[in-house]
Amino acid sequence: MAIKVLHHGLATTVQDLGRPGYFHLGIPVGGAMDRYAMRAANLLVGNDEGAAGLEAVFIGPKLEFTEDALVAVTGADMPTKVDGVAQPGWTAFKVKAGQTLTFDFLKSGARICIAVSGGIDVPEALGSRSTYPIGALGGYKGRPLTAGDELPVGKSNLASEGRNVPEALRRRPGPSAELRVLPGLYWHRVTEESQQNFFADEWKVANEADRMGYRFKGGRKLDFVDREQPFGAGSDPSNIVDSCYPYGSIQVPGGTEPIILHRDAVSGGGYFMVGTVISADMDLIGQLQPHSPTRFVKVTMEDALAARRVRQLNLARLREALA
Amino acid sequence: MSARYTFGGDEHLFVECSEEMSLEAFFTSLSMAKGVRESGIKGVTEICPANASLQMKFDPDVIHPNDILKEVKAIEGAAARAEPVLKTRIVEIPVFYNDPWTHETLMRFRERHQDPTGTDLDYAARINGYGAVDDFVGAHSGSPWFVSMVGFVAGLPFMYQMVERQRQIQVPKYLRPRTDTPKLTVGHGGCFGCIYSVRGAGGYQMFGITPMPIFDPTQTTSYLRDFMVFFRPGDIVKFKPIDRDAYDQAVEDVDKGRFAPPIREVSFDLREFQKDIDGCNAMLEGMLNGH
Known part of the structure; x- marks a missing residue:
């Protein structure tokens, strides 16, 4: 199971909840900027909260799936589509093998978290899959994604689609x-x-x-x-x-x-x-x-x-x- | 010298051992960091010693901020009474001073420098009272340096020159930071030397480059297989000037996995050092050379 990156957006990276323990050597914790959104996205697709997902800022990536998967997008408000069909935010939806996940222009907020059932299965570096680009450490080859990359995805216990985060628990970024x-x-x-x-x-x-x-x-x-x-x-x-x-x-x-x-x-x-x-x-x-x-x-x-x-x-x- | 305690939000306790830099302040920071580590205070998740300060990250769900404050304060007294003796290692770092790569970079960012007409070495030599660049290089490589902090970015050592304050090299940082610095540049800003562990932005004056990688996330460099970061606070560094041929040779040796930095275990006593700085440094250099 893999995800093919057709377009990388602006700066899309693999992130989880970070790698604590190395700040005394100059290696920061990293991980999702919006931890709550990453946890929510993972829970929606049946992953552990600390599984690795993707974080995209301002512009979403274009991703082709090679196998069926459950996906959730949380955080910023960025209209999400599967083969051109709109999908709700903060909700688990299905992407079938061969389908493509795309995003429209950002409406509010800055960063989306994309969780995929099974999690992004890049190797751990110092206990985390988070990308630290300055140190070329973790994530996908230590760098933000680029077109042509193929992301490995872990095994999943496919949770059911359609589950969503209740409105009151979605944190919507405001204008100020x-x-x-x-x-x-x-x-x-x-x-x-x-x-x-x-x-x-x-x-x-x-x-x-x-x-x-x-x-x-x-x-x-x-x-x-x-x-x-x-x-x-x-x-x-x-x-x-x-x-x-x-x-x-x-x-x-x-x-x-x-x-x-x-x-x-x-x-x-x-x-x-x-x-x-x-x-x-x-x-x-x-x-x-x-x-x-x-x-x-x-x-x-x-x-x-x-x-x-x-x-x-x-x-x-x-x-x-x-x- | 009494430390100043302050919180960095609800997850960090910050201890300033001294406002100004000195070996005493650095030793206090190191010995408090050691004390905190050994005391195993619950809820402490990271201990970061710095030049003249230290920082603990803690989980306030496990320990109330006031309680960690109390516990760390109790360690300060014990740390102050501890013998200022450090079991550490001295490492020889080859440096190709005035190399073409930092030279190209410093020329590219000349308009951000205090003296656009010369090089960083010319400038540093002049404002530190050295008649010629060679004399300055002699001073830079003539005495050892303490790694007084590791950080900024992954594995970058801050180094403090082990000479009397009036002999310490001091230079201002660039007027505006560069957006580029070659990997493994040997730099200097304020009273601190550094080695840029990765390529990137920087504001320190650039003196040369070392062929010896000090951070390797792939852990393929022969001496970085166990851990990707070479330096630890408390390491002692001695620079050795090398020419282009020796630099090229060392790069090749690193690539072929046969580069081994000269390292010796040493015991350093701050009191003896202060009694006879040159004598202590000569002894350290002797140990490095196998005497």
């Missing part, structure tokens, strides 16, 4: 976003006024937005508290002695354009960080398009933990609905 941020790390480096501006201003997603990080522009420049730069930090006030970077941390090189590090984050570097997007909101970032208006909302650790519990509750409901 609020990202909850726990201030910290090097937050003390900017003035009190800049701290207020950071949360008061409306930011917009910049064009440089990918799996490594999302850049934002449009807010006021941050001013720094005066200091003599520490030895080894570099001369710019936004520089620090190169440190680790948390996933979701927000660095602001030169104080101008915040960058949120995401699943394929660089593991460290020499730019100060104002804080970190809470874990419950990480999935949302992967569904933001360039120019999306975004606000950063200041929260406490207790807020972050409460949001985490809400997310877990939703996931439990999803599992129950698809059990």
Whole structure:
């Protein structure tokens, strides 16, 4: 059983829930940007939540199936067709041998997750099938897909078609976003006024937005508290002695354009960080398009933990609905 | 020196051992990372030591942030009292300085550099007070370096020069980062040296290139079969200048699976080092050469 890639879309990669454990060597966790959507897609087709699927950004791929399979598409709203016939999102549908899966223009959100019964069966690298293109690691030959690739698919216990995620449990990306941020790390480096501006201003997603990080522009420049730069930090006030970077941390090189590090984050570097997007909101970032208006909302650790519990509750409901 | 603790969202605890870089701060980071690893604090999923800081990823469903904070703080004291002795290895890395590939790249991105009229080596030599590039290369390869962090991208070592602060090479990064850097470029930014493990963007000044792969996801390179990443924090590196012929030979040796980087096990005592830096470095170099 295989899937032939007839067209790769813009950047389509094999992803699962990532490879934790190697960040101390500069190898990021990777995996689906929108974890909830990938879990849902897998559950719909009867896979384990951590099976490998495809993640496509902005433009869907064109895929020909060599055998019958059950498929589900979740995440962004991108009209899906099998041999030209429309298929619903967040729903398991059948693709027969010889049929072709295609996508129309993206309506909202940024990334779709495509799960196939049996999962994409590329070899595991460091415990995961996720693609880390910079390191040419994992996925299909360590790189995004290209026309002519043939993806192996695992054995499946064909679940029934037509199952869907209840409307209330589909997370629909909106036109704007609020990202909850726990201030910290090097937050003390900017003035009190800049701290207020950071949360008061409306930011917009910049064009440089990918799996490594999302850049934002449009807010006021941050001013720094005066200091003599520490030895080894570099001369710019936004520089620090190169440190680790948390996933979701927000660095602001030169104080101008915040960058949120995401699943394929660089593991460290020499730019100060104002804080970190809470874990419950990480999935949302992967569904933001360039120019999306975004606000950063200041929260406490207790807020972050409460949001985490809400997310877990939703996931439990999803599992129950698809059990 | 007291560490500063702060959270990176609900899943990371970040510890800044010191604002400024020093071997003492690096040793604190390493010894705290070791302490956290050995204490087996539940819920800790990743421990990442960096130059003068460290970061733990944790699962707040297993351990409350306040509890991991308490446990790691308790380790700081023990780490501070630990003997600053490191059992590690010294590795010789051949470097073809002023090679044609980094030269072509630095010329391509000249308008992003502080001094568009010269090369990165000319610039670094001049601002560090060396009369000629050869003298600068002599200083770069003349003393060993500590791998004080592995990261940024897969397997990339940050290296800290083992000399008095006033003798340390310091250069600013490019004015604007390049979009390209040859794989295995030996670079420098701020007080840190690095080896680019993969081709890609970068902002460090480029001095040369090594024929020795340090990251191999295919694990076919003879000395990377056990694990794809060569460096670990705490490794000691000594650069050895080589010419084009030796570079070509080494590349061929790597391809044929017969390249073996010279490596020796060593024990490093920070107190002895600080008493006699040149003497300690001479001894390390002697061990590398089998004395």
